[in-house]
Amino acid sequence: MARMKFLCDAERCIECNACVTACKNENEIPWGINRRRVVTINDGAEGERSISVACMHCSDAPCMAVCPVDCFYQTDEGVVLHSKDLCIGCGYCFYACPFGAPQYPQVGNFGSRGKMDKCTFCAGGPEDDNSEAEFQKYGRNRLAEGKLPLCAEMCSTKALLAGDGDVVSEIYRERIVSRGFGSGAWGWGKAYPGGGS
Amino acid sequence: MLVAKSMPNLTKRVLPVLIACLAAGLCSVAAADDAASSMPETLEGHGGPVRSVAIAADNTHVLTSSFDYSAIYWLLEAQKGRELMRLEGHDAAVNDAAFVPGGDIAVTASDDGSVAVWNLDTGEMLKRFQGPGDKVLAVDVSGDGRYAASAGWDRRVRLYDLKALEEVAAFEGHRGNVNDVAFSPDGKTLYSASYDGTIHSWDVEERKPGRPIYSHGWGLNIVRALPDGKALLFGSLDGSAGVVDIESGNVLVDLAVHKGPILSADIAADAGMALVGGADGVVRVYRMADWILLHTFENPNGPIWGASLAADGTAAMLAGLDDAAFLWQISPRKSFEPPLGEFPRRFQVSSDAGPGELQFARKCSVCHTLTKDGANRAGPSLHGVFGRKAGTLEGYVYSDALKNSDIVWNEETIARLFDDGPDVVTPGSKMPVQRLKSVEDRDALIAFLKRATDPAASSVSQ
Numbered sequence: 256m257a258r259m260k261f262l263c264d265a266e267r268c269i270e271c272n273a274c275v276t277a278c279k280n281e282n283e284i285p286w287g288i289n290r291r292r293v294v295t296i297n298d299g300a301e302g303e304r305s306i307s308v309a310c311m312h313c314s315d316a317p318c319m320a321v322c323p324v325d326c327f328y329q330t331d332e333g334v335v336l337h338s339k340d341l342c343i344g345c346g347y348c349f350y351a352c353p354f355g356a357p358q359y360p361q362v363g364n365f366g367s368r369g370k371m372d373k374c375t376f377c378a379g380g381p382e383d384d385n386s387e388a389e390f391q392k393y394g395r396n397r398l399a400e401g402k403l404p405l406c407a408e409m410c411s412t413k414a415l416l417a418g419d420g421d422v423v424s425e426i427y428r429e430r431i432v433s434r435g436f437g438s439g440a441w442g443w444g445k446a447y448p449g450g451g452s
Numbered sequence: 453m454l455v456a457k458s459m460p461n462l463t464k465r466v467l468p469v470l471i472a473c474l475a476a477g478l479c480s481v482a483a484a485d486d487a488a489s490s491m492p493e494t495l496e497g498h499g500g501p502v503r504s505v506a507i508a509a510d511n512t513h514v515l516t517s518s519f520d521y522s523a524i525y526w527l528l529e530a531q532k533g534r535e536l537m538r539l540e541g542h543d544a545a546v547n548d549a550a551f552v553p554g555g556d557i558a559v560t561a562s563d564d565g566s567v568a569v570w571n572l573d574t575g576e577m578l579k580r581f582q583g584p585g586d587k588v589l590a591v592d593v594s595g596d597g598r599y600a601a602s603a604g605w606d607r608r609v610r611l612y613d614l615k616a617l618e619e620v621a622a623f624e625g626h627r628g629n630v631n632d633v634a635f636s637p638d639g640k641t642l643y644s645a646s647y648d649g650t651i652h653s654w655d656v657e658e659r660k661p662g663r664p665i666y667s668h669g670w671g672l673n674i675v676r677a678l679p680d681g682k683a684l685l686f687g688s689l690d691g692s693a694g695v696v697d698i699e700s701g702n703v704l705v706d707l708a709v710h711k712g713p714i715l716s717a718d719i720a721a722d723a724g725m726a727l728v729g730g731a732d733g734v735v736r737v738y739r740m741a742d743w744i745l746l747h748t749f750e751n752p753n754g755p756i757w758g759a760s761l762a763a764d765g766t767a768a769m770l771a772g773l774d775d776a777a778f779l780w781q782i783s784p785r786k787s788f789e790p791p792l793g794e795f796p797r798r799f800q801v802s803s804d805a806g807p808g809e810l811q812f813a814r815k816c817s818v819c820h821t822l823t824k825d826g827a828n829r830a831g832p833s834l835h836g837v838f839g840r841k842a843g844t845l846e847g848y849v850y851s852d853a854l855k856n857s858d859i860v861w862n863e864e865t866i867a868r869l870f871d872d873g874p875d876v877v878t879p880g881s882k883m884p885v886q887r888l889k890s891v892e893d894r895d896a897l898i899a900f901l902k903r904a905t906d907p908a909a910s911s912v913s914q
Binding site (some may be wrong): 315316317320323324332340341343344345346347350351352353357360369370387445 | 563
């Protein structure tokens with residue numbers, strides 16, 4: 256079974272935000288929620304780089320460790336998902352996530368208690384694959400359809416790669432051999448220490 | 453395709469404890485005059501996970517705050533913790549609580565966006581500073597008790613004059629959520645740590661921005677001012693912790709890296725010790741003179757959300773995912789015996805529960821009981837809820853919205869609550885968003901509640 260991973264090549268990202276738009280459209284994400292975002296560092300200055308950031312589906316995911324109601328689970332493909340039935344919107348996972356992935360809709364009586372929403376690697380949630388209930392709560396389950404996340408599929412420069420971690424890292428390795436290390440694959444080492452499974 | 457995460461088994465939980473016990477030369481008894489001898493093993497009374505813990509300077513009292521919307525003021529005597537006062541009045545989880553030196557006053561910060569000042573003699577809320585609504589994650593109080601400061605997810609650091617009970621400044625400058633604040637030992641400077649990865653200073657007396665002190669890259673959860681006034685202790689989302697020089701911004705010491713974000717820290721100035729706790733459940737205690745690692749402890753039940761060192765450094769109270777704070781006796785070292793049984797995440801239920809009971813367990817039980825005893829959970833007991841006017845259960849602190857509501861709970865009104873959501877049916881109440889889109893699930897829940905909350909019937913265990 257492949258271990259799914261994201262990789263963002265900061266040398267290639269052109270800050271077009273197609274990944275953000277693709278994600279919102281494919282999963283019908285409500286206004287105010289961005290499962291994926293593009294962050295630019297040194298904007299307008301020498302060394303400017305952009306990176307596309309969302310849940311990295313970490314090997315040893317800190318969100319899973321800190322959740323007081325154990326609403327997270329990891330699929331056998333390594334994708335970190337959660338149950339919105341169990342989530343109590345406490346916000347602990349945001350406080351623990353290095354990538355700022357968890358998002359909370361501002362619809363509660365006291366804003367911070369909406370159910371958490373985050374990137375699912377286009378793999379839905381605990382409901383039946385491709386059911387209406389799954390789509391309503393978590394968005395599209397492209398993995399169950401044999402497809403990869405649309406954010407990476409839409410990336411025009413292939414800065415954002417998604418798929419089997421071994422394949423993704425091999426593509427990146429070939430780029431490094433050809434061009435040099437550059438600014439690196441931001442977050443890869445943090446999300447998958449030691450190339451973890 | 454999906455595989456549920458396996459629960460840690462008993463061996464995995466108990467083994468670190470056994471190792472710690474053996475490493476410490478087995479358990480020994482604390483001397484009679486140190487803090488460890490007066491501390492209770494646990495502080496039990498909250499109805500939700502404990503988020504923060506603070507031991508008073510004289511080791512006689514403790515403040516805890518919790519997801520259950522309350523803080524508790526405890527008296528420690530003869531290794532027992534007696535609940536002196538429950539501080540109720542916030543409308544959401546209480547994230548932090550701090551003593552004000554020189555008076556029976558406490559300050560709390562909450563998910564409801566407010567900071568509250570409490571009289572610990574009477575339990576009265578003296579003042580509530582209501583911000584724009586974003587979470588307030590942390591509070592700190594200056595050493596002279598004059599000022600309090602808060603870290604808010606509205607990206608602001610707020611300063612409060614505790615004598616005048618006024619908000620006197622709202623500092624802007626961070627580009628992300630502010631996660632922590634700390635006063636300098638002389639109280640003249642305030643330091644803040646943010647998700648934007650920086651530590652910033654603020655001038656308390658002039659009430660104006662100071663300067664950026666340090667940029668870490670990864671988000672910062674923790675900042676503490678060291679007693680010499682020259683350096684800061686920080687903890688990051690990437691698991692790193694260290695000491696940074698205030699003047700130069702250079703990292704002076706890299707502390708041991710945790711296998712998860714740093715979530716808590718404390719300093720015992722007189723004892724010359726500092727404590728760092730992480731999401732990996734590991735707590736490390738360092739000697740500040742040379743930053744030698746003195747003690748390591750691993751909580752088998754997971755993350756360390758809150759930690760407080762006794763002034764003499766012989767003990768610490770820790771808070772994690774459980775509804776209680778617990779003691780770690782550091783010196784002389786004593787093993788921590790975790791309660792046997794289920795991992796402290798109790799809202800997963802077996803699939804053999806009926807559909808209505810399943811809905812209750814998953815969506816309601818974190819805040820409500822079905823028995824007369826409300827168990828100090830965030831919401832009122834549902835015992836006898838059918839036929840009850842909203843906002844009338846004695847002993848529960850309701851919002852004004854529910855106190856002034858004309859709703860009487862029955863099948864129809866409860867169905868409406870879950871059809872449209874509490875934000876529509878009971879706007880301004882403390883209940884978080886909870887909707888049931890499936891009519892079958894809703895009807896099953898109502899049928900279960902009708903049966904399980906009937907005072908005439910035997911209660912259902914939860």
